Amino acid sequence: MSAHYNYSPLIKLDQQVSQENGYAISSPILFDFLNSLVKEEHHEILDILPANQGVIDAFSTFICKLYLPGCQQELCSINLDMCDTDNKLYRAFTKTLGFYKKQRALLNVIFLWDLPNYLDKQVMKGLIEYLLQHMHKNVKLHLYIHTKQQMPASPGVYSIMPEGKIWLENSSDDTVKSPLYFQEALQTLLHPFKVKRSMLLSGGLQEYILEL
Amino acid sequence: MIDMKQFKDNVSSKIKTYHEQEKPEVQENKTNVRSVQNNAMAIGASIHIKGDVTGDEDLIIQGQVEGTINLKGHNVIISKSAKVKANIEANQVIVEGELAGDMNGDEKVIIRETGNVYGNIIAPRVTLEDGAMFKGSIEMEPPQVKTAHNKNTGSISQNKENVDLKVAR
Numbered sequence: 001m002s003a004h005y006n007y008s009p010l011i012k013l014d015q016q017v018s019q020e021n022g023y024a025i026s027s028p029i030l031f032d033f034l035n036s037l038v039k040e041e042h043h044e045i046l047d048i049l050p051a052n053q054g055v056i057d058a059f060s061t062f063i064c065k066l067y068l069p070g071c072q073q074e075l076c077s078i079n080l081d082m083c084d085t086d087n088k089l090y091r092a093f094t095k096t097l098g099f100y101k102k103q104r105a106l107l108n109v110i111f112l113w114d115l116p117n118y119l120d121k122q123v124m125k126g127l128i129e130y131l132l133q134h135m136h137k138n139v140k141l142h143l144y145i146h147t148k149q150q151m152p153a154s155p156g157v158y159s160i161m162p163e164g165k166i167w168l169e170n171s172s173d174d175t176v177k178s179p180l181y182f183q184e185a186l187q188t189l190l191h192p193f194k195v196k197r198s199m200l201l202s203g204g205l206q207e208y209i210l211e212l
Numbered sequence: 213m214i215d216m217k218q219f220k221d222n223v224s225s226k227i228k229t230y231h232e233q234e235k236p237e238v239q240e241n242k243t244n245v246r247s248v249q250n251n252a253m254a255i256g257a258s259i260h261i262k263g264d265v266t267g268d269e270d271l272i273i274q275g276q277v278e279g280t281i282n283l284k285g286h287n288v289i290i291s292k293s294a295k296v297k298a299n300i301e302a303n304q305v306i307v308e309g310e311l312a313g314d315m316n317g318d319e320k321v322i323i324r325e326t327g328n329v330y331g332n333i334i335a336p337r338v339t340l341e342d343g344a345m346f347k348g349s350i351e352m353e354p355p356q357v358k359t360a361h362n363k364n365t366g367s368i369s370q371n372k373e374n375v376d377l378k379v380a381r
Contacts, residue, residue, distance in 0.1 A: 051346040056338050059352065066350040098347070 022169040024161060029197050029207045030142055031164040034058060037109075044136070045109040046097075048072050054159035054167065055111070067105060071096045072115060072155055078123050086126070093130040105134040112143040113158045114205070117151055117179055121189060128190055141193050141210040145186065148204040150175040168203075257293045265298075273309075284318070292326050305335075307344075314348075 037043060043064040047055050051068035059066060074096045083089040099105055110131065116124055144158075153174035159167040183195055186208065193210035201207050252270035255261060259275035270287045273294040281288060281300045288302040294309035301316045307327035315321050317335035325343035334351040 051340055051344075053340045053342075056340060056350065056352075060337065063353045064351070066352070068346060068348065068350065070345075070347045 022167055024165040024167050025202050025205070026164055027166045027201065027207055028164060029199055029209050030160070030166065032197075033140060033142065033209055034160075037062065039063075043109060044105055044107045045111070046105070046107050046131070046134075047111045048075065048115060049111070049113055049157060052157075052159045054161060057162075058160040065105075067097075067099075067107070069096065069098045071098075072113075075115065075123070075127065076118050076155065078120075080120055080122055083123075089123070089126045090130060093127060097130075099134060106136045107131065107134050108136040108139050110135075110139060110141045112141065114144045114146065114151075114156050116143055116181065116186070116189065117146050118155050124189055125191070128193070132192075135212075137212060139212060140196070141190065141208075143208050143210075144201075145181050145206045145208060146178040146204060147180065147200065147206050149178060149180070151178040152176075252287070252289075255294075290327075299331075 039062055041063070043059065043062050044067070045055070045059060045064060046067045046069075048069065048071055049055075050070040050072070055066065055068070078089075078092050078096070080089075083092050119127065152171045153176045154171055156171060157169040159169075161167050181189060183198065187194060187210075190210060192212060194212070196209050196211045198206060198208045252272050253267070254272040255275050255277065257274040261275070261277045261279070263279045265271070265277065265279065265281045265283075267283055268286070269283075270289075271281070271283055272289045272291060273296060274291045275293075276295045278297045281296075281298050281302070283300075283302045285303050287304045287306070288300055289306045290296050290309045290311055292308045296310065297312045299314045299316075300311075303318045304320045304322070305315045305317045306322045306324065307315075307329055308324040309326070310328045312330045314332045315329075315335070317333070319335070320337040320339070321333050321335040322339045323329055323341065323344040323346055325341040327341070328345040330347050332349045332351070336352060338350050338352060340346055
C-alpha cells in the first residue's frame with residue numbers, strides 16, 4: 001500500500017508561487033519518491049534542516065522514525081584544520097548528528113537539500129562515509145544542486161508542502177560561486193551512491209535522488 | 213517519588229489552582245483531544261522539583277522540574293517560564309518553555325512557537341509550530357497503520373518503487 005500525497009503534476013514544472021518570505025517550486029522526484037514509499041513498512045528518515053512541520057506532515061501517515069538534528073549550520077562550520085584526522089572528523093559528525101545517543105539508526109531516507117553545495121569536499125565525503133554506518137541497504141539520498149554560476153551565500157531552508165511542491169525560504173541577496181557539480185562529479189563526491197533520477201527545476205536547482 | 217496529591221497537601225500554599233484566565237490555548241478543533249480543565253495542578257514559577265512526579269490529574273509546569281513525569285492518561289503543559297529536564301509520559305504534552313528529555317505522548321505532542329525541546333518524541337501525532345526549536349527524533353505510528361501493520365506482519369511487500377530510472381542529465 002503506497003502513500004497518497006494528492007500529488008497532481010503541474011503542467012509547467014517551472015511554475016513558481018512567490019510570496020514575500022519565500023516561494024514554492026515543484027519537486028517531482030521528491031514526490032514520486034514519497035508516493036512510492038510503502039505505508040506498512042518502517043521508515044527511518046534523516047533531515048539535516050532545522051525541524052519543521054513539513055517533513056513531519058509528509059511522514060505522519062507512515063510508521064516512521066524521523067531524525068531531526070537540525071545540524072545544517074554545524075555541518076557547514078566543521079573546520080578541517082580542527083578535524084585533521086579521520087577520528088576527529090568522526091567525532092565531529094557524531095556530536096553534530098547526535099547518533100551517539102541512539103542505539104543504531106537504519107536510515108532509508110536522507111534529505112540533504114542543498115547542503116552538498118556548501119560543504120567542503122572532504123567533509124562531504126566524510127559525512128557520507130559516517131552515514132553509511134547508519135544506513136539501510138535500500139537508502140535513498142535526496143538533494144538539490146545549484147546549476148548557476150552564483151548561488152545563495154548560505155544553504156536554503158526548505159519545507160515539504162502538499163501537492164508536489166517544496167517551500168524555499170528567501171535568504172539574503174548575497175551570493176557565492178557555485179561548485180557546479182555535474183552528475184559525474186556528484187557521484188564521485190557522494191561515493192558509493194549512484195544517481196537514480198535527476199531533473200532540472202526552476203531557479204536553477206537540479207533535483208537528484210541517489211541510491212547505493 | 214513524589215505523589216501529586218500528597219505534594220498538593222504539603223505545599224498547597226505554593227501551588228495555585230490553574231485559573232481560567234491563565235490557561236494556555238490547548239483546545240484543539242478535534243473532539244477527541246482533551247482540553248486542560250480548570251482543576252489541573254500547577255507547579256508555580258518559583259517551585260523547583262527534583263525527583264519523580266506521578267499523579268492522576270493534568271499538570272501545568274511553570275517552574276523547574278528535574279527527574280521524571282509520569283501522568284499516564286493525563287495532560288502536561290510546560291509553560292513559557294518552565295525549565296524541565298525530565299522524561300515525560302502523558303496523554304498529551306504541550307511545550308511552550310524549555311524541555312530537555314524524552315516525551316511519550318499517547319495522543320499528541322505539541323511544541324508551541326516559544327518551545328525549545330532537546331529530546332526524543334514518541335507519539336501518533338506531533339505538531340511543531342513555526343518558530344519552535346526541536347532537536348532529536350520523532351517516532352510516529354498512526355493508529356490505523358499500526359493496526360494494518362499488525363495484521364499484515366510477515367506479508368509486507370518490499371518497497372517497490374515505480375519511478376522511472378531515467379537520468380535527465
